[in-house]
Amino acid sequence: MxxxxxxxxxxxxxxxxxxxxxxxxxxxxxxxxxxxxxxxxxxxxxxxxxxxxxxxxxxxxxxxxxxxxxxxxxxxxxxxxxxxxxxxxxxxxxxxxxxxxxxxxxxxxxxxxxxxxxxxNYMVENQYGDVGMNHEACNNRSESPFLYNRTRSLVLVNYFRTVALPWTASTEHSHGLMDVLKICHIAAGNRWANFLAVDFYKRSEGGGVFQDTDMLNGRLICGCNDVYACRVRSLSNPSFTF
Structure with a gap:
């Protein structure tokens, strides 16, 4: 971006x-x-x-x-x-x-x-800033079509504060990000995010952005909880392709 x-x-x-x-x-x-x-x-x-x-x-x-x-x-x-x-x-x-x-x-x-x-013409996006970090509601960005608009095939989820706070990112990535991804999944018509925008992506208290990205890739590629499960599936089923 x-x-x-x-x-x-x-x-x-x-x-x-x-x-x-x-x-x-x-x-x-x-x-x-x-x-x-x-x-x-x-x-x-x-x-x-x-x-x-x-x-x-x-x-x-x-x-x-x-x-x-x-x-x-x-x-x-x-x-x-x-x-x-x-x-x-x-x-x-x-x-x-x-x-x-x-x-x-x-x-x-x-x-x-x-x-x-x-x-x-191709994607929907939730609101950026503090509003986008609410794990109880996922609202679309004003310029974006409605999140549930399935004529747009890509979903972008923003998860970063209006004013960047590096000292809170570790906790927020490990204890709040997954909740936002799940609520935005529902708001987008049961579609997982193709893109995830965060600040300070390396900061976490365990798992964090990397674990959640692995989850998103697993869901998008093969419907599994983790992208590594897709690799196992591809090895056991040669007809499965990424």
Missing amino acids: LDVYDYDNDIWLCHSKRECNGRSAFEPAIYTLREIEAFLLMNPSEIVTLILEDHISSQDGLTKLFDKSGLRKYWFPVQDMPRNGEDWPIVSNMIRNNRRLLVFTSNRSKESSEGVAYQW
Whole structure:
């Protein structure tokens, strides 16, 4: 998840327009995208998804950025993305066809003008910040379609505080995250999250983000409680594929 802005005759990563200045702008986006390109090159079985909060108004800005980064060769074309809740290709097919980079933009116009998928045509998302950490209710983000809208095939769950608090993350990841994933599973029409956004992902008091991600992958891949159970199943049943 990256916030991109026009700044200093280039495209930069910033958290807000106010922060896109000489003191607090993070770096030109091309540097991060080249790191991603290097990662995909060195890890031919990995898939990366970029969700862009897109504030770029320069002509064909995203197109030029991704062409310059070398990421086009991994691009999953928007015309082949499922539009009405249909299934995505299985991971092995995406790897075989080298369509290992999915890119979504928050700017509706970019889908038709630059061929970058408009996020809300494909996914639903819960509210970010303190509201999104409520384990008794899962509310959709205002820009998102309703969580139960099954014409959007991807589900993103946010779980991080409005103001980042590193000293509470260990407890929250180990004792609250699973509850939010379960309540959002129900709110999304019994669909598990495809994406999970957190702060301080390494912090936990045991299990935490890694354990919950293993659970999500297990549920999504084979309906099991853990992704490792899917591996056991694939070994015992050669016809089962990821």
